[in-house]
Amino acid sequence: MILLVDDRPENLLPLKKILELHRFSVDTAESGEEALKKVLKTDYSVIILDVQMPGMDGFEVANAIAGFSRTRDTSIIFLSAVNTDKKFITKGYTSGGIDYLTKPVDPDILVLKVKTFHKLYEQQQELRDAQALLRREVDVRRKAQEELAERMQELQVVLASLPQMAFTVAPDGRIEYVNEHWYNYASDTTTFPHSHPDDHLCHDWEQALVSGVEFTREVRLKALHAEDYRFHLLRVIPIHQQGALIRWIGTFTDIHPQKQAAELLEQQVRLRTNELLTKNEELERINQELQQFTWVVSHDLKEPLRKIQLLNDTVKVKYLSTNPEAAAYLDRSIQSSARMSNLIKDLLVYSQLSVHEPFQPTNLNTLLAELLQDFDELIYQKRATLTIDELPVIDIIPTRIRQVFQNLLSNALKFSKPDVPPAIHISAERVEHKSIDSPPSPTGDYCRIVIRDNGIGFDEKFLSRIFIIFQRLHTRTNYEGTGIGLAIAKKNMDKHNGLISAQSRENEGASFILVLPIRQTGALLPN
Incomplete structure (x- = not known):
């Protein structure tokens, strides 16, 4: 925005119209005091200031404006129809003015100067914004570096307290940190601890570095002063930040006792499995014998039952037709025989359920x-x-x-x-x-x-x-x-x-x- 300051409205109006024709936003003030009040509330890129004004003249206003922090990038152009001597022009520049024009002023020259100073103001604002952004970025990076250093220190403290071998690896595969347990299996940090040749640890780890995914496997390691290898579980986890791999964190956990226990358990399971197979075969044989026995017994039981039912029916028809009480007792015997027959049939069905069928x-x-x-x-x-x-x-x-x-x-x-x-x-x-x-x-x-x-x-x-x-x-x-x-x-x-x-x-x-x-x-x- 442009600020025009002149105590005569007839001077303000034509200048305002000229600048507005060139798409500038224009504000006006008719005294130095009014101009100072507006400067305190609004940012202006250029102030066009008349020298001769009642009360505060243009030089006094310029001196006052120079003390405001918000106007440090504002350009002041003096306009004067009377004070055209060199000493007044010099005073204008020393008062904080960027340019000094005498009336009558050439409108085209004035517009060109305003455009130049306005563009300079915008560039200075952009530069200040960029500087502020850069300062914030520097602060953010500095804080991030400090936090990273703190977290790295905390991580190392945690790794140092672990009972396992613990270490961190840079994205390029270089070992950054190891805890004290590391030196039981390795003399330095240039390579991983000595592993069994059949485990191919170095080759597999190089492939994991390229893939960037978690790496877990069992390896056999030999301590520096030991003769035998011990089983360890190696687990290396990639750590990412904003999508980029920043380091690996890994541990070697001694699982030798668990491995021995697992092998012993597997032997016991194999032994027990063989025993169960033998028992199952024996059980299958006994089941078959039991099914045969059940069938024979059921068949042998059903035959006398059929005879009992037949004889009961015959006795009832031939000899008890005139004796209702005896017939009733015989009916109960017949019903009991029928229930026994159904029970034998159902038991036979139940016993045959274990037979394998497709x-x-x-x-x-x-x-x-x-x-x-x-x-x-x-x-x-x-x-x-x-x-x-x-x-x-x-x-x-x-x-x-x-x-x-x-x-x-x-x-x-x-x-x-x-x-x-x-x-x-x-x-x-x-x-x-x-x-x-x-x-x-x-x-x-x-x-x-x-x-x-x-x-x-x-x-x-x-x-x-x-x-x-x-x-x-x-x-x-x-x-x-x-x-x-x-x-x-x-x-x-x-x-x-x-x-x-x-x-x-x-x-x-x-x-x-x-x-x-x-x-x-x-x-x-x-x-």
Whole structure:
């Protein structure tokens, strides 16, 4: 901004218009006192000052302005129509003026001078800004250097206190600092401690220097006064600042005792593994013998039971048709024989669950359709309704999963409310994880199947019991069963690497939840 100072408005107006035509911002003052007040509040690049003014003349104003720090870069041009002698011109320059023009002044000359002084003012301001920025940069760098020196000193104190060998390395690979433990393995800092030739430590470290990434490995080092090598863990971490590598910090940690312990443990694990393999083979042999024994015993038990049932039926028909009390006792014997037969059959099924069978891709819709044919009569008697959603094709052992569905459907039909037709709904969805509560996922690796009924339900505090063999929540008087069905289902789900659980409330039905892998990874599949 330009400041024009003259006590005569008729002189200010034409000068102001001329400068504004050349796109200068112009301010005016009609006395020296007014000019000083404005200078205190505003920065001016050029002040055009009339010499002859009432009160403070131009020289006095210039002398006063020279004492202001904010006007140190401001150029003062004197204008005078009267004081044209050399002594006045000299006084103008000594008062702080940059130029002295006499009236009448040439407007073009005045504009050129103003432009020159204005540009000089801007250059001086830019120079001062650059100097201030440079001073700040110097201060920042100085503080950064001081902080870096402090941190380096702190780092060295920390490294000196470590029980391991600790060191720092410059970006070019030169070792900068080592703690006292270093000298147990090396006489100087020109190279790393002596390592086993087979470890190729120097070659690998040179590659790490080039890559600039963390370097960790086991090495064998030999102390200066030792004969044997000891295992150490070397870890060197790159330190970056503003994206540039400034140094490496590393440690050698003695892991020889841990290494020896690990080798001893590996030997013990190998020994134990061999023992377990031997035990597993023996167990497998015993299992096979037990399965054969179970089959023989079950077969031998079922045969006399069939004869007992047949003889009881014959006695009842031929000899007790007129004796209701004796027939009732005989009915109880027949029912006990039937329960014994079912128990033997379920035990035989349970004992055969450990037999190895191949997995194969199976359409669960087809499997269920075939299974439901076995329940036709019971479904008709109970007036039950079944709703089955679309089920996927997954890797299973068909006979085993058929047993699972058979037991769950049998329970849903058996444990129904009196005079309430059973309603059973089977749904399926893919899920992300092997979890009962896993979120659905169209590309999940597992399938969650829910069998939901409207039966009598159960209290969930007994959930942990229902999958244990021979555990029952109801008496045989009210509901038939052996207490083995859900245990068979649980064992079959374990064999499929799956999960089974239930959700229920008394008199509000039950939901049995199955989670099965879509694909049995690594499983034995048929060719």
